[in-house]
Amino acid sequence: MAGELRGETIRIVSETGGHLGSSLGVIELTIAIHAVFEAPRDTIIWDVSHQCYPHKILTGRRARMLSLRKKNGLSGFTRRAESDYDPFGAAHSSTSISAGLGFATARDLTHEQGHVVCVIGDGAMSAGMAFEAMNNAGRSGRPMIVILNDNDMSISASTGALQQHLAAVREGSGANSGNLFENFGFDYHGPVDGHDLDTLLPLLARLRDARNGPILLHAVTRKGAGYAPAETSGDKYHGVNPFDVYTGVQAKGQPKAPSYTKVFADALIQEAGHDDRIVAITAAMAAGTGIDRFEASFPKRTFDVGIAEQHAVTFAAGLAAAGMKPFCAIYSTFLQRAYDQIVHDVALQHLPVRFAIDRAGLVGADGPTHAGSFDILCLANLPGFTVMAASDEAELVHMVATAAAHDHGPIAFRYPRGEGTGVTLPTRGEILPIGRGRIIEQGSQVALLSFGTRLADCLKARRLLALEGISATVADARFAKPLDTALLADLVDNHTMLITIEEGATGGFGALVLHHLANRGMLDGRCALRTMTLPDTFIAQASPDDMYEEAKLTARHIAALARSGLGIARPNADLRRSTIAGQAELPARLHRAEDR
Numbered sequence: 001m002a003g004e005l006r007g008e009t010i011r012i013v014s015e016t017g018g019h020l021g022s023s024l025g026v027i028e029l030t031i032a033i034h035a036v037f038e039a040p041r042d043t044i045i046w047d048v049s050h051q052c053y054p055h056k057i058l059t060g061r062r063a064r065m066l067s068l069r070k071k072n073g074l075s076g077f078t079r080r081a082e083s084d085y086d087p088f089g090a091a092h093s094s095t096s097i098s099a100g101l102g103f104a105t106a107r108d109l110t111h112e113q114g115h116v117v118c119v120i121g122d123g124a125m126s127a128g129m130a131f132e133a134m135n136n137a138g139r140s141g142r143p144m145i146v147i148l149n150d151n152d153m154s155i156s157a158s159t160g161a162l163q164q165h166l167a168a169v170r171e172g173s174g175a176n177s178g179n180l181f182e183n184f185g186f187d188y189h190g191p192v193d194g195h196d197l198d199t200l201l202p203l204l205a206r207l208r209d210a211r212n213g214p215i216l217l218h219a220v221t222r223k224g225a226g227y228a229p230a231e232t233s234g235d236k237y238h239g240v241n242p243f244d245v246y247t248g249v250q251a252k253g254q255p256k257a258p259s260y261t262k263v264f265a266d267a268l269i270q271e272a273g274h275d276d277r278i279v280a281i282t283a284a285m286a287a288g289t290g291i292d293r294f295e296a297s298f299p300k301r302t303f304d305v306g307i308a309e310q311h312a313v314t315f316a317a318g319l320a321a322a323g324m325k326p327f328c329a330i331y332s333t334f335l336q337r338a339y340d341q342i343v344h345d346v347a348l349q350h351l352p353v354r355f356a357i358d359r360a361g362l363v364g365a366d367g368p369t370h371a372g373s374f375d376i377l378c379l380a381n382l383p384g385f386t387v388m389a390a391s392d393e394a395e396l397v398h399m400v401a402t403a404a405a406h407d408h409g410p411i412a413f414r415y416p417r418g419e420g421t422g423v424t425l426p427t428r429g430e431i432l433p434i435g436r437g438r439i440i441e442q443g444s445q446v447a448l449l450s451f452g453t454r455l456a457d458c459l460k461a462r463r464l465l466a467l468e469g470i471s472a473t474v475a476d477a478r479f480a481k482p483l484d485t486a487l488l489a490d491l492v493d494n495h496t497m498l499i500t501i502e503e504g505a506t507g508g509f510g511a512l513v514l515h516h517l518a519n520r521g522m523l524d525g526r527c528a529l530r531t532m533t534l535p536d537t538f539i540a541q542a543s544p545d546d547m548y549e550e551a552k553l554t555a556r557h558i559a560a561l562a563r564s565g566l567g568i569a570r571p572n573a574d575l576r577r578s579t580i581a582g583q584a585e586l587p588a589r590l591h592r593a594e595d596r
C-alpha cells in the first residue's frame with residue numbers, strides 16, 4: 001500500500017510539479033491516519049497542507065490529481081470547497097492546532113463524538129500561532145490529537161531553539177526533564193518512527209480511544225522519503241517543476257532573464273558592501289527571497305527567524321531603533337501575518353524598517369492563498385510609510401538603493417515572482433535613489449498610470465490604441481505613497497482620461513489617487529478617472545500564462561477600458577486583426593538619470 005501510494009505520488013508530481021518532498025514524508029502517516037480514523041466524520045487537518053497529496057489520493061480525488069495546481073483543477077493545498085475530507089483550508093502555516101481546537105470545542109458543545117487530528121510539521125510548529133494554540137488547547141482538556149511530523153526540515157534546514165529541543169527529544173537526551181509539549185498540557189507520545197505502519201496503526205488506535213484530553217504524537221519522518229533524488233537534495237524536493245521520474249532531473253526552462261529575487265539579492269549585497277549597518281531578515285524563506293545569497297556574503301548580518309513573520313517585523317523594528325538598516329524580505333502573502341507589528345511597532349514609531357516584498361501580485365500555481373494582493377492597500381494607508389513598486393528589475397535595483405538611503409521612516413518596495421524582463425541593469429555608477437514618478441511615453445488623450453510591472457502591458461496598450469488613432473501617455477508611478485502629486489496634476493490637466501493600473505486588490509494605489517484628486521476638486525469632469533486592480537474574486541490556480549487574462553489586467557483590457565471611457569466603440573474588424581506581437585520595448589531613454 002505504502003509503495004503504491006508513494007509511487008503514485010511521484011508519478012503525479014513528475015507531471016504536475018508541486019510540493020513533493022513533504023508529501024513523500026507522510027505516506028505512511030497518511031495511510032495510518034485514514035486507516036484508524038473515519039474521515040470525514042473524524043476531522044483530519046493538515047498544517048500548511050502542502051503535504052496533502054497522498055491524503056487527496058486516498059480521499060476520492062486520485063482521478064483528478066493531474067489537474068493539481070492548474071486552472072479549475074485541484075488545489076495544491078486542502079480546500080473546504082473541494083472536498084468533505086478537507087474540513088479546513090490551509091497553505092499558510094501553523095493554523096492546524098487552532099482550527100482543530102475549534103472543531104473539538106464545537107464537537108463538545110454539540111455533544112458529538114468525532115475525533116480531531118491535526119498533522120503539523122516541525123517547521124510549522126516553530127511559529128508563534130502554534131504555541132498560542134497549544135497554550136489554549138493544553139489547558140482546555142479537550143480530547144484532540146496533534147501529530148508532530150518531525151523531519152527536521154522546514155523549506156531548508158529548520159532553525160531555532162525548538163529545532164534543538166526536538167533533536168534532544170529524538171535522541172532521548174531531553175526525555176528525563178519532560179518536554180515542551182508535556183509542559184503545555186499535552187499527553188506526549190513518542191518519538192516514534194513515522195514510516196513504520198506496524199507501530200503507527202496500533203498506537204494511533206490506542207490514542208484514538210484514549211479520549212482523555214489533548215495528545216501529542218511525535219512522529220519522526222524523512223522529507224522526500226523513498227525517492228532518492230528527493231532524499232539526497234538539499235531541500236528534499238520541497239517544491240519541484242515537472243521531472244523525469246528515473247533521473248529526478250527537473251524540467252527547468254532556460255530563464256531569459258534573472259529573477260526579480262536574484263536581482264534584489266544582488267542589489268542588496270552591493271548596498272551592504274558599502275554600508276555595514278545593512279542587515280537582512282527572512283522568516284524561513286531564505287532561498288525563496290534570495291537572502292541565502294546575501295548570507296553567503298554576510299553571514300553575520302543575516303537572520304533566519306523561522307516561520308515567524310510577526311517576530312521578524314518587530315525584530316527588524318528593534319534593529320532599526322538601535323540604528324541598523326534592516327531589510328525584512330517577506331513574501332507579500334506571508335507579510336499579512338505581521339500586520340499589527342507593521343502598524344504598531346514600525347509605522348507608529350516611524351522606524352526605518354525596509355520591507356522587500358517578493359511575490360507581490362499574482363503567483364500562478366500556488367493560487368489564491370499565495371497571491372500577493374493586499375500589500376499596497378495595507379501599507380500605503382499607514383502613516384509615514386513610503387511604498388514603491390518596481391516596474392522592472394532595473395527599477396528594483398534603484399529601489400533597493402533608495403531604501404538603503406531612506407532613513408526617515410519605513411519604506412517598502414514590491415516586485416513579482418519569477419523572471420525579470422531582461423532589461424539592462426544599471427551599473428554601480430548609474431544607481432541613484434529615486435524620488436518621483438516618470439512619464440515613459442507622451443501622448444494626449446488618455447493617460448495610463450502604472451504602479452508596478454503592469455507597465456509593460458500599458459506600453460503594449462498604447463500601441464494598440466495608436467492603431468486606432470487614440471493617443472495615450474504611459475507613466476510609471478513608482479510610488480503609491482507619497483503620491484507624485486505634480487505628475488498627477490500634469491496627467492489630469494492634459495488628458496481627458498486617467499487610468500491607474502496596479503496588480504493589487506482594490507483600495508490601494510488607484511484608491512489613493514482617487515482620494516487625492518477628489519479632495520482637491522480635480523475630478524470636475526474634465527478628466528475621467530478609471531482604476532484597474534485585481535478582481536475581488538481570487539485568481540484560483542490560474543496557470544502562470546493566463547493569470548493576467550483571468551485578472552483582466554492585460555494590454556487588451558487596458559485598451560478596451562480606454563476606448564470605452566473615451567466613448568469609442570470597439571475598433572473595426574481589420575484593426576482588430578492587427579495585434580501587437582511580442583513584448584513592448586521599453587524606450588532606451590527609460591533609465592536615463594534625468595528620469596529619476
Ligand SMILES: Cc1ncc(C[n+]2csc(CCOP(=O)(O)OP(=O)(O)O)c2C)c(N)n1
Pocket residue numbers: 021022025048050051091092093120121122123124125149151153154155223283284285307309334337
Ligand atoms: C505563514 C507562512 N510562512 C511561510 C510559509 C512558507 N512555507 C511553506 S512550507 C514551509 C516549511 C514547513 O515546514 P514543516 O512544517 O516542517 O513541513 P515539511 O515541509 O517539513 O513537511 C514554509 C516556511 C507558509 N506556508 N506560511
Ligand SMILES: CC(=O)[C@@H](O)[C@H](O)COP(=O)(O)O
Pocket residue numbers: 019048050091155239288359363366370417
Ligand atoms: C508551501 C509554501 O507556502 C511554499 O512552498 C510556497 O509554495 C513557495 O512559493 P514559491 O514557489 O513562490 O517560492
Ligand SMILES: [Mg+2]
Pocket residue numbers: 121122123149150151152153154
Ligand atoms: Mg519539517
